Amino acid sequence: xxxxxxxxxxxxxxxxxxxxxxxxxxxxxxxxxxxxxxxxxxxxxxxxxxxxxxxxxxxxxxxxxxxxxxxxxxxxxxxxxxxxxxxxxxxxxxxxxxxxxxxxxxxxxxx
Numbered sequence: 001x002x003x004x005x006x007x008x009x010x011x012x013x014x015x016x017x018x019x020x021x022x023x024x025x026x027x028x029x030x031x032x033x034x035x036x037x038x039x040x041x042x043x044x045x046x047x048x049x050x051x052x053x054x055x056x057x058x059x060x061x062x063x064x065x066x067x068x069x070x071x072x073x074x075x076x077x078x079x080x081x082x083x084x085x086x087x088x089x090x091x092x093x094x095x096x097x098x099x100x101x102x103x104x105x106x107x108x109x110x111x
Contacts, residue, residue, distance in 0.1 A: 025084035033080050043084070046071050048093060062092045067099070074108070 027040040047065040050058055085101035086093050 026082040029082045029084075030080065035080070048086070060091055060093050063095055 023040060023043060026043060027035075027037045030040055031037070047063060047069065049061040049064050051061055053059050083101065083103050085098070088094060089096060089098045
């Protein structure tokens with residue numbers, strides 16, 4: 001696993017966890033599908049508002065998304081998807097309040 005997003009919070013190696021990260025939620029869900037921890041990629045954070053400070057370090061800002069905002073994604077192949085809503089109610093990530101997340105999987109039509 002790369003030390004990208006997960007490395008922002010904790011040091012993570014491909015064989016050992018040294019702290020809890022958002023990647024852990026995904027990795028724990030995906031192990032049942034035969035994906036070991038080290039093969040789980042960094043999360044794709046659609047609604048998380050991050051930036052860089054003046055020293056180039058990652059920082060988290062208040063979200064720019066609003067309740068009801070959504071993204072449609074189209075799968076071009078069979079895939080396994082894991083979704084995790086950040087449970088942090090103490091940082092700007094969720095605006096200081098956790099809320100629910102709704103995921104819909106729609107049956108597509110072959111082209």
